[in-house]
Amino acid sequence: MDTIVIYTDGGCFGNPGPGGWAYLVLVDGETVSASGGDPETTNNRMELTAVIRALEAVRGAAHTSTPIELHTDSQYVKRGITEWISQWERNGWRTAGGDAVKNQELWRGLKGLTEGLPLTFRWVKGHKGDPLNERCDAMVKEAIAAVRRGR
Secondary structure, rough: OOOEEEEEEEOOOOOEEEEEEEEEEEEEEEEEEEEEEEEEHHHHHHHHHHHHHHHHHHHHHOOOOOOOOEOOOHHHHHHHHHHHHHHHHHHOEEEEOOOOOHHHHHHHHHHHHHOOOOOEEEOOOOOOOOOOHHHHHHHHHHHHHHHHHHO
16 A cells, blocks of 8 residues: 545535535545535534544554555645644644634544644645545535425
């Protein structure tokens, strides 16, 4: 196994509103996917949830020594985990402006999941034809539709 490739996406109908998350994990020539939703959430929470759920799945499959390349179309997620989180921790989970970091419980959980993983975050421009990003986006829309139908 060379590299585990992960694509994630999250979104909302309204913000806040009903939301959905999805991921695709490509490993050993196989694709594993999952999605879900929340009746009242935000876009950023769903983006973070998608990454968390994907990493939980990878950790649960004991692939922790294989390099992982995680693709997200969320600058909030990519920059949050690769640039901002260390400063938030140093500032007692406060932003540079002194406000409490939003979605702190999700960021803490994500940080814990990333520790010890050979993980690289890559940003992909959303809605620009990347087939796996588009597939995740379609899964998110299906999850939102299911939430809106009350499932």
